Amino acid sequence: MLLAWGGLMLRFWLTGRINILLHPDYVWLAITAGFALLGLGVAKLWEALRLARRGIAITQPSESHANLLPPGWSSALLLAIALFGLQFTPRAFASQVAIERGVADTLTLTRSQPQSFRTNTRPEDRSLIDWVRLLNVYPEPDAYTGQKASVEGFVIHSPNLPSNYFTITRFVITCCAADVYPVGLPVRIKGDRTAYEQDQWLRVDGDMATETLDGQRQLVIQATSLTPIEEPQNPYDY
Amino acid sequence: MDRLNNALTLFFSLLVEAMPFLLLGVLFSSVLLLFVDERRLIAAVPKHPLLAAMIGGGIGFLFPVCECGNVPVARRLIVQGAPASMAVGFLLAAPTVNPVVFWATWIAFRDQPEIVFLRVGLSLVVAVIVGWVFSAQADLRPLMQPGVARAMPAVRGAATKPSGESSLLQSGTYWLGQADQPIRPDGSLSSSAIAINPVLTKPLSDKLWLLVNNIVQEMRELGGVLILGTAIAAIVQVFVPREWVIGLGQGPVTSILAMMLLAWIVSICSTVDSFFALSFASTFTSGALLAFLVFGPMIDLKNIALLLSMFRGRAIAYLFILAGQLTFLFCLLINLYIS
Numbered sequence: 001m002l003l004a005w006g007g008l009m010l011r012f013w014l015t016g017r018i019n020i021l022l023h024p025d026y027v028w029l030a031i032t033a034g035f036a037l038l039g040l041g042v043a044k045l046w047e048a049l050r051l052a053r054r055g056i057a058i059t060q061p062s063e064s065h066a067n068l069l070p071p072g073w074s075s076a077l078l079l080a081i082a083l084f085g086l087q088f089t090p091r092a093f094a095s096q097v098a099i100e101r102g103v104a105d106t107l108t109l110t111r112s113q114p115q116s117f118r119t120n121t122r123p124e125d126r127s128l129i130d131w132v133r134l135l136n137v138y139p140e141p142d143a144y145t146g147q148k149a150s151v152e153g154f155v156i157h158s159p160n161l162p163s164n165y166f167t168i169t170r171f172v173i174t175c176c177a178a179d180v181y182p183v184g185l186p187v188r189i190k191g192d193r194t195a196y197e198q199d200q201w202l203r204v205d206g207d208m209a210t211e212t213l214d215g216q217r218q219l220v221i222q223a224t225s226l227t228p229i230e231e232p233q234n235p236y237d238y
Numbered sequence: 239m240d241r242l243n244n245a246l247t248l249f250f251s252l253l254v255e256a257m258p259f260l261l262l263g264v265l266f267s268s269v270l271l272l273f274v275d276e277r278r279l280i281a282a283v284p285k286h287p288l289l290a291a292m293i294g295g296g297i298g299f300l301f302p303v304c305e306c307g308n309v310p311v312a313r314r315l316i317v318q319g320a321p322a323s324m325a326v327g328f329l330l331a332a333p334t335v336n337p338v339v340f341w342a343t344w345i346a347f348r349d350q351p352e353i354v355f356l357r358v359g360l361s362l363v364v365a366v367i368v369g370w371v372f373s374a375q376a377d378l379r380p381l382m383q384p385g386v387a388r389a390m391p392a393v394r395g396a397a398t399k400p401s402g403e404s405s406l407l408q409s410g411t412y413w414l415g416q417a418d419q420p421i422r423p424d425g426s427l428s429s430s431a432i433a434i435n436p437v438l439t440k441p442l443s444d445k446l447w448l449l450v451n452n453i454v455q456e457m458r459e460l461g462g463v464l465i466l467g468t469a470i471a472a473i474v475q476v477f478v479p480r481e482w483v484i485g486l487g488q489g490p491v492t493s494i495l496a497m498m499l500l501a502w503i504v505s506i507c508s509t510v511d512s513f514f515a516l517s518f519a520s521t522f523t524s525g526a527l528l529a530f531l532v533f534g535p536m537i538d539l540k541n542i543a544l545l546l547s548m549f550r551g552r553a554i555a556y557l558f559i560l561a562g563q564l565t566f567l568f569c570l571l572i573n574l575y576i577s
Contacts, residue, residue, distance in 0.1 A: 002454065005461075009254060021251035026345060033258035040457075043450055074462025081253075081465050090247040096240055175346050177251030179516045 002041030004082035009034030019234040092235040098182035123147035132183040141210040141219040166193040173236040186220040203227040249472040256510035263509035268452040287323040291369030294327030298335035308332040309544040319391040327369030333508040333535035334361035346512035381553035467506035490573040493526035501534030508535035525573030533565040
């Protein structure tokens with residue numbers, strides 16, 4: 001059981017899938033725990049072998065902690081989940097989760113307080129998250145009109161936007177996948193948004209403009225070029 | 239299919255994040271079990287019940303155990319003569335007021351540091367108040383399980399009584415309203431098996447093996463609970479309609495009650511429950527998150543079985559009601575006036 005869990009944690013790490021599960025600051029915790037579990041597993045195995053060689057039956061410690069589950073069930077559950085986890089490939093969240101978690105409200109508040117505020121950043125160097133944070137701090141769309149934008153993210157067809165708009169979106173993670181939340185900006189394109197599938201990753205270059213969408217004045221990106229890109233190794237931003 | 243994959247991704251994400259902290263908590267509580275002698279600690283506790291309750295709550299920082307480790311420790315504290323206020327203060331505060339839990343909560347709620355500090359502060363306040371209330375009962379024995387009661391030393395207050403009585407019939411032997419059985423204080427002589435932590439006298443290599451075995455055993459038991467709790471969190475997040483959860487989570491009163499009930503049911507360990515709460519962070523009020531984080535470690539479904547090894551049902555009901563009311567009250571104040 002311990003070996004399986006140690007193996008599971010290390011496998012997520014070695015296949016790079018851990019980026020989908022955790023904020024990178026905490027990956028080392030999972031890796032350390034993986035090694036510790038492996039170590040414990042090896043120690044127990046060694047003990048069992050040693051006892052078996054001497055012909056002593058393995059006895060459970062007598063003082064047991066009362067618990068919700070009988071110990072046997074708990075071990076079985078742990079083992080089953082670990083074995084299942086070894087087969088399972090986690091996938092990054094996509095448009096469905098984004099819409100459910102409220103990217104449709106367009107400018108979702110970012111929960112992170114911006115740690116550094118760089119006013120001298122060139123507009124085209126700002127990431128999607130930088131833009132949304134900037135708008136949170138100074139929510140006046142007109143102030144940014146005409147600035148250049150170049151952001152990466154995936155496409156969401158927000159139901160409350162006209163058909164020549166989609167939302168370019170990214171998830172922000174602070175701890176683990178349980179708390180990822182989407183941020184996005186509307187993008188105006190020529191033609192219909194069905195040319196770009198939901199969940200497709202794009203780099204959007206364009207200029208900022210102010211529009212009234214869904215009864216709200218807000219910043220939109222007027223796209224000049226749209227380049228399909230690969231889904232990044234680490235799909236979240238921070 | 240997408241939903242299932244999302245739920246599983248969420249599930250494994252929570253598990254992978256929580257596992258290191260569970261391991262750390264288990265490691266600490268096992269080390270504690272094997273290497274610390276509580277008797278020296280008790281000798282240094284102040285007499286005043288409020289101070290004792292504060293000390294009891296504060297020593298969680300020396301004894302970083304989650305709620306599965308704190309009951310055996312509290313039991314040993316009581317048996318070795320710790321005042322009631324200290325033992326109860328420790329019992330309620332230790333699972334939350336300790337460095338491992340503080341760190342885990344910090345990692346989960348980095349963006350809302352107020353949650354971290356309010357969690358620790360509120361837990362301490364509730365634990366101290368309940369501990370203080372319990373000190374009104376000068377002798378805890380009627381509230382304890384017979385085995386523990388027998389093992390307890392004579393009450394401090396009783397020792398100062400005028401010594402006109404027979405030395406064979408000590409004060410506090412019979413209790414009004416407790417006619418079912420007389421309590422026999424002479425039991426304390428035969429109870430050395432509980433009174434002294436038997437492991438402390440063993441050689442180091444044996445201790446290390448016991449340490450490994452204890453860690454593995456606790457991982458085995460708590461891991462199962464962690465998996466169940468995580469599965470509930472993942473299912474609620476992905477499959478329960480969001481409007482429904484938000485509706486429940488936004489009311490200042492309903493959100494607190496819902497999260498307290500959830501805390502009671504999922505019985506997740508305090509070292510990892512902040513990750514569980516995190517998945518509700520965007521939909522529930524801060525007061526409700528705090529109610530979950532403060533109340534859960536004190537009393538939950540799993541914990542009651544443990545507490546029954548120490549207290550009688552009546553005392554557990556007192557603990558449950560007192561801690562629940564205080565948590566609810568404070569969290570409601572936070573919902574109404576702070577956030």
